[in-house]
Amino acid sequence: MSDxxxxxxxxxxxxVAAGETSAVEVTQAHLDRIAAVDDRVHAFLHVDTEGALAAxxxxxxxxxxxxxxxxxxxxPVAVKDVLTTxxxxxxxxxxxxxxxRPPYDSTIVERLRAAxxxxxxxxNMDEFAMGSSTEYSAYGPTRNPWDLxxxxxxxxxxxxxxxxxxxxxxxxxxxxxxxxxxxxAVTGTVGAKPTYGGTSRYGLVAFSSSLDTxxxxxxxxxxxxxxxxxxxxxxxxxxxSIPAAVPDVVGAARLGAxxxxxxxxxxxVTEFTGEGAEPGxxxxxxxxxEALAKLGAEIVEVSCPHFKYALPAYYxxxxxxxxxxxxxFDGVRFGLRVGDDGxxxxxxxxxxxxxxxxxxxxxxRIMIGTYALSSGYYDAYYGQAQKVRTLITRDFTAxxxxxxxxxxxxxxxxxxPIGARTSDPYQMYLADLFTIPTNLYGGPAISVPCGxxxxxxxxxxxxxxxxxxxxxxxVAAALESTVGxxxxxxx
Amino acid sequence: MTTTLPAxxxxxARYEPVIGLETHVELGTNTKMWCGCPTDFGGEPxxxxxxxxxxxxxxLPVANKAAIEATIRIGLALNCSIAEWCRFARKNYFxxxxxxxxxISQYDEPLCFDGYLDVEVNGELVRIGIERVHLExxxxxxxxxxxxxxxxxxxxxxxxxxxxxxxxxVEIVTKPIPGTGALAPEVARAYVTELxxxxxxxxxxxxxxxxxxxxxxxxxxLNKPGExxxxxxxxxxxxxxxxxxxxxxxxxxxxASVLDAGGKITQETRHFHEDxxxxxxxxxxxxxxxxxxxxxxxxxxxxxxxxxxxELKAALPELPRLRRKRIQQEWGLSDLDxxxxxxxxxxxxxxxxxxxxxxxAAARKWxxxxxxxxxxxxxxxxxxxxxxxxxxxxxxGLVDAGKLNDKLARAVLEGVVAGEGxxxxxxxxxxxxxxxxxGALTAAVDDAIAANPDxxxxxxSGKIAAAGALVGAVMKTTRGQADAKTVRExxxxxxGAQG
Numbered sequence: 001m002s003d004x005x006x007x008x009x010x011x012x013x014x015x016v017a018a019g020e021t022s023a024v025e026v027t028q029a030h031l032d033r034i035a036a037v038d039d040r041v042h043a044f045l046h047v048d049t050e051g052a053l054a055a056x057x058x059x060x061x062x063x064x065x066x067x068x069x070x071x072x073x074x075x076p077v078a079v080k081d082v083l084t085t086x087x088x089x090x091x092x093x094x095x096x097x098x099x100x101r102p103p104y105d106s107t108i109v110e111r112l113r114a115a116x117x118x119x120x121x122x123x124n125m126d127e128f129a130m131g132s133s134t135e136y137s138a139y140g141p142t143r144n145p146w147d148l149x150x151x152x153x154x155x156x157x158x159x160x161x162x163x164x165x166x167x168x169x170x171x172x173x174x175x176x177x178x179x180x181x182x183x184x185a186v187t188g189t190v191g192a193k194p195t196y197g198g199t200s201r202y203g204l205v206a207f208s209s210s211l212d213t214x215x216x217x218x219x220x221x222x223x224x225x226x227x228x229x230x231x232x233x234x235x236x237x238x239x240x241s242i243p244a245a246v247p248d249v250v251g252a253a254r255l256g257a258x259x260x261x262x263x264x265x266x267x268x269v270t271e272f273t274g275e276g277a278e279p280g281x282x283x284x285x286x287x288x289x290e291a292l293a294k295l296g297a298e299i300v301e302v303s304c305p306h307f308k309y310a311l312p313a314y315y316x317x318x319x320x321x322x323x324x325x326x327x328x329f330d331g332v333r334f335g336l337r338v339g340d341d342g343x344x345x346x347x348x349x350x351x352x353x354x355x356x357x358x359x360x361x362x363x364x365r366i367m368i369g370t371y372a373l374s375s376g377y378y379d380a381y382y383g384q385a386q387k388v389r390t391l392i393t394r395d396f397t398a399x400x401x402x403x404x405x406x407x408x409x410x411x412x413x414x415x416x417p418i419g420a421r422t423s424d425p426y427q428m429y430l431a432d433l434f435t436i437p438t439n440l441y442g443g444p445a446i447s448v449p450c451g452x453x454x455x456x457x458x459x460x461x462x463x464x465x466x467x468x469x470x471x472x473x474x475v476a477a478a479l480e481s482t483v484g485x486x487x488x489x490x491x
Numbered sequence: 492m493t494t495t496l497p498a499x500x501x502x503x504a505r506y507e508p509v510i511g512l513e514t515h516v517e518l519g520t521n522t523k524m525w526c527g528c529p530t531d532f533g534g535e536p537x538x539x540x541x542x543x544x545x546x547x548x549x550x551l552p553v554a555n556k557a558a559i560e561a562t563i564r565i566g567l568a569l570n571c572s573i574a575e576w577c578r579f580a581r582k583n584y585f586x587x588x589x590x591x592x593x594x595i596s597q598y599d600e601p602l603c604f605d606g607y608l609d610v611e612v613n614g615e616l617v618r619i620g621i622e623r624v625h626l627e628x629x630x631x632x633x634x635x636x637x638x639x640x641x642x643x644x645x646x647x648x649x650x651x652x653x654x655x656x657x658x659x660x661v662e663i664v665t666k667p668i669p670g671t672g673a674l675a676p677e678v679a680r681a682y683v684t685e686l687x688x689x690x691x692x693x694x695x696x697x698x699x700x701x702x703x704x705x706x707x708x709x710x711x712x713l714n715k716p717g718e719x720x721x722x723x724x725x726x727x728x729x730x731x732x733x734x735x736x737x738x739x740x741x742x743x744x745x746x747a748s749v750l751d752a753g754g755k756i757t758q759e760t761r762h763f764h765e766d767x768x769x770x771x772x773x774x775x776x777x778x779x780x781x782x783x784x785x786x787x788x789x790x791x792x793x794x795x796x797x798x799x800x801x802e803l804k805a806a807l808p809e810l811p812r813l814r815r816k817r818i819q820q821e822w823g824l825s826d827l828d829x830x831x832x833x834x835x836x837x838x839x840x841x842x843x844x845x846x847x848x849x850x851x852a853a854a855r856k857w858x859x860x861x862x863x864x865x866x867x868x869x870x871x872x873x874x875x876x877x878x879x880x881x882x883x884x885x886x887x888g889l890v891d892a893g894k895l896n897d898k899l900a901r902a903v904l905e906g907v908v909a910g911e912g913x914x915x916x917x918x919x920x921x922x923x924x925x926x927x928x929x930g931a932l933t934a935a936v937d938d939a940i941a942a943n944p945d946x947x948x949x950x951x952s953g954k955i956a957a958a959g960a961l962v963g964a965v966m967k968t969t970r971g972q973a974d975a976k977t978v979r980e981x982x983x984x985x986x987g988a989q990g
Contacts, residue, residue, distance in 0.1 A: 084549040097548065104542050106549055203549040209788035239553050239790050321788055324581050327592035328546045332651070346649065350585060373583070373783035382785060 004029035005166040009075045009223040016074030023056035023074030027118050030076045034167045037491050042142045043162035046089045047121035055118045070116025078168040080159045081122040084203040092205045093125040093137040096357025097335045106203020107235045115230040123158030127359045129207045132431035136361045146488040150415040153183030159217050160187040171217040178435025180215050181447035185410035185459020188449045188486040190224045191217045195466045196442035197242040200235035206325040208318040211439045221477040225253035252470035256477025261295040267302030267403035272434045277412040280453025285409045288450035288460050291482045304395040309388045310437040316372050316385035323369030389440045396441045400465045408434050410447040410459030444469040448476040449486045502747040503673040509720050511710035514663045518561050519696045523657040524628045525552030536652035544657035546590030558659035561695035566603025566624045567804045576794045579787040584780045588631040596627035598784040610685040620666030631656040680736040688811035711742040722756040728763045738763045822851035836873045847884030857883045877908040886914040899923045926972045936981045939964040950986045
């Protein structure tokens, strides 16, 4: 039998629907793979073996009974531990939520179940999605299947590594400043950040409410689109959810796969192709842009002068919102409680709980955010950052008057060695230099593998206007059709 | 403290008060502000909760449209401008009765702003400026167990009930109210009373101070004439209309004694004590938390459609003060009489009784007489006394038809209040109907004449007024169930006298 873990989600769904394999077989194959490799990769924080097999049996029974089984029935999916899963541990990579079993499912997880997918478990992440390497997980780092001594990106390193290690064909990530795209780039997988509001945040444990965007991760562009189609769309439980249908991302991916980009105009972001990126990354990007030109795309240079302020603006807005969002973790209602010995005051218990429960990067951002929102500093920091956000949005709007989509490398450098950037937060923050502007603007962007540098994957980023998610899928699929997919060495 | 307080008259002769009121009103929407949980008062602790109002990780708020509508209607009734675009804001502070450790409120962009409310004090109209009306969420309730005071200090355990968390709360803030002089306490009370009536007339809240659905904080400061306004204090825990008045008065006296002694007023929150009528200091505002307000990113901005706002404005009910004026005219009442109707809380009851066919005078007589007396005796609101306007109207109908006289009607009303049924049923069941059988009455009249020959002679000789004694005797033997007028006519007829 061919290895079920090497198949794409589209292939698995086809085989299950045709009865050529069962959901249980597919699920068991992936559970076996996890058992074989995850002690080395550490992509998962929790594997829900029983839940997965039960869901798979449900799919097989519904199929046998001739019932509707859903568009991705029987396809295993790994879910970033930032999304609530009813009765299944949800830690957000933090000690402060260790052992918490949410009483409700996030909308994304509900939709995954409705589509017939089989949830394998919860994937590792930087604590509260704050980081670019998964080294800030309270439960130890995830390792990059391309080189176990290197980081898999972050914060969604677990979701990306699970794909690259063939532990799952699909996974869910969340992208606040690049947490889907940058891990995709450094693991040679596809990661898409939908338009803000295009996917529901209900049940996504908040880091930065105005930036957080859940989205699909996969090994192929079509698989990402199939997953996007299933999880996207309006959710009345999220006020910021856009009341519109999901753009036809699957159709766009199939169109792009024909390899014809005639009439598509792409803009290379001048500011992101100069210094700051590794030469190998730039070389792979340039080659890929030329490949797109050969498929008929017109490539021009576009300057986005305010993008250089994106990183500092982001590091005011995101920490500000996080300082408020994370206030609820106080040991009163759920999760960790420290020091409640009957003698200490409420304030002391809250304080000790937060001291013990949060890691250093989370504390750093809470402190930055608390400061930035303080009376007397608000205008200079949070207020100013919001103005920069407006300018960046204008850069995007102006650019999209000239071109259909913007392109750049996803991240300035390939996967770096574990420990290389943890001592200097700024060096870590630079990993998201090219991905952050999109989050501030709210539009969609995708990272698709485009080549190797020093034997490690390089990601190609395509940024589209808000609610034009289909456009980036078309370009991404076209690129994939010409450069192919990238397989890491055997584990 | 045993400081002797100065006399109130002296205080208002030396100082001018400036007051201000912040009122919180819990809206009577079916569901909470951000989720679908019910809002009913009471309930077993932590039974009316869900991931959203418990602030569980991942949960998100969705604004309740009915609450927004109610807030706009309150704003319109208070003559406010309605924001064309505004946002909710997060007010950040740690407290266990706040599930998220921030309250979703409004900061510098209130939904309604810049209005006024006219209130009547001693027959004079006082215009109270309204600074803002905004919408926020209520907190849970904390119960501190084991301490002497019920406050957190000294408690061994704190229990939190989140049933109230997330109930929509409207905050109404007045502009500073200067120039009321000695009347400041009455103005404060009149404002809260009028505000309560306005909100009740809108039907958006039951505005019960005793249940906390109407809560009031009172700001007070004193200054010498011609000088700048003084430092203000904010008095909390003011839980009745009477307390509003007492709190202002008590705070004026306290501040005057501090100022008289050359002291300074500390800007602080104070707690009013119902039993003593005093205020004691709470937390000092100088060390107040920095709330780090910022626009709530989980909610979209609020932009009420102007046509919708216009519709809401057109559909506002008649305001209580204007309605009272109209009713007073219709009923032909003096200011004093109207005031007693209002004070008794009888406006709606009398109105409904009149609508059921009774004359205003008769309706007023029942509600302000017998029924008010009973309400006072049993310590309930007049509306809860046990009789409905329809029953009162039915009772008066029986009187008008001659089936009951005043005394019998009062006995029937007693039965109504006791829940024995409708006035007609009680009259029949208790055999209280006026005796109209003239045969039986004639016998009673003849007995009375025979028993009082002297009186009968006087009547026969033309002293008609003497017949009263015979009427009394007949009423006595018929135990009041005869119609006095009929009895009198019968007596005169038997004695051959002309009435």
